[in-house]
Amino acid sequence: MTAHTAKPIIGLIGTGVMGKSMAGHLIHAGYEVHVYTRTKAKAQELLEKGANWQDTPGALAQKCQVIMTMVGFPSDVEDIYFGHNGILALAEPGSFLIDLTTSSPSLAKRIYEEALTRQLFSLDAPVSGGDIGAREARLSIMVGGDRDVFEQMLPIFQKIGTNIVHQGEAGAGQHTKMCNQIAIASNMMGVVEALVYAKKAGLNPTTVLQSIETGAAGSWSLSNLGPRMIADNFAPGFYVKHFIKDMKIALQSAEDMKVELPGLTLAKSLYEQLAAMGEEESGTQALYKLINK
Incomplete structure (x- = not known):
């Protein structure tokens, strides 16, 4: 596993209250950003800022080296990662998967273990700070997963948050x-x-x-x-x-x-x-x- 020398292409699935601000900060920081959300209209503001639209989570996963998810419920996380044409099936080996959703610790461990079998690197990284923290890029980010993977993703986390702590193994963030x-x-x-x-x-x-x-x-x-x-x-x-x-x-x-x-x-x-x-x-x-x- 080697760090990307150029800025990685980032995909963000879920552009709700918090995801929209996060994607905006990443675009502003000069990353190429691809987005998917169930209602395309909710991504319109980001598309106008230069984000690229993808029609499915799987299509997004194939285009991006870092895939971030910020959805509603653990069932949504499970579907996006494990479902037919989901992220785990279609992401390119060597890609990084970051789930920012507040979800189940046991599901985070499942994603981590399945990711490893596919040469993918997974972090659970739920955030706190609400709409204000997201808008001002001052989120608190709690991260579970391998430390070396955390350190490679730290420059990206620093574009959306200020209090970023590696908490331990997979599931520790949740x-x-x-x-x-x-x-x-x-x-x-x-x-x-x-x-x-x-x-x-x-x-x-x-x-x-x-x-x-x-x-x-x-x-x-x-x-x-x-x-x-x-x-x-x-x-x-x-x-x-x-x-x-x-x-x-x-x-x-x-x-x-x-x-x-x-x-x-x-x-x-x-x-x-x-x-x-x-x-x-x-x-x-x-x-x-x-x-x-």
């Missing part, structure tokens, strides 16, 4: 992302309850935020999503439906390890109530709507 989501889940309940309490107490939630966000209560969610809650802005930086998916993966992994996570269990039940209210496509800050009844 396990780390589960830790991230577990911490966010209980924190989000606290942020929502604090702002609802402030409102019911007749306080100005914005000035309350000024006092509490720089002290021991401070958190990313409080500073970035608190103002959106106060403004009744529930547009998605990260979808409720995807957060529920992540919580299910974390609870399943925890069950496999015989770990109880009561805070996460409660958060999941609240978010499922929120989804039942028709808020699946809203941002995670929409939990405010459920508590502020």
Whole structure:
């Protein structure tokens, strides 16, 4: 395995809220970028910036040396990698596969093992930072896989993120992302309850935020999503439906390890109530709507 001397051709599958910004940064950095997404219209802005369209994930895989995926659910990941005419079947030997989706640690290991049998190099590299982090190229990237492969891909990661950590073997990136989501889940309940309490107490939630966000209560969610809650802005930086998916993966992994996570269990039940209210496509800050009844 040798490092590419010229810039590798990069393919990105999935140009949603986060994928679109990532692809834009890579184009801006001078990479040749190919894209595929289920709805071509969602890629139009990138095509105008110079991205190349491919009609299927397999066609993209055949054209690119680095294939990045940023899709919705583990079932989507499995289909794109293992499906008929999927990435694993059609990628050229020596290609690098990077799954940025928050997905199952066990699936990440399966992709890694199958990739090795085909002379492909796989990393699981879920990200955190939401739409803001993606837009500003300040994502936190948690990477599982072989260290030498991680180091070869580091220049690409540095175009989309700032906090890039190799966490260990295949699946370690996904396990780390589960830790991230577990911490966010209980924190989000606290942020929502604090702002609802402030409102019911007749306080100005914005000035309350000024006092509490720089002290021991401070958190990313409080500073970035608190103002959106106060403004009744529930547009998605990260979808409720995807957060529920992540919580299910974390609870399943925890069950496999015989770990109880009561805070996460409660958060999941609240978010499922929120989804039942028709808020699946809203941002995670929409939990405010459920508590502020």
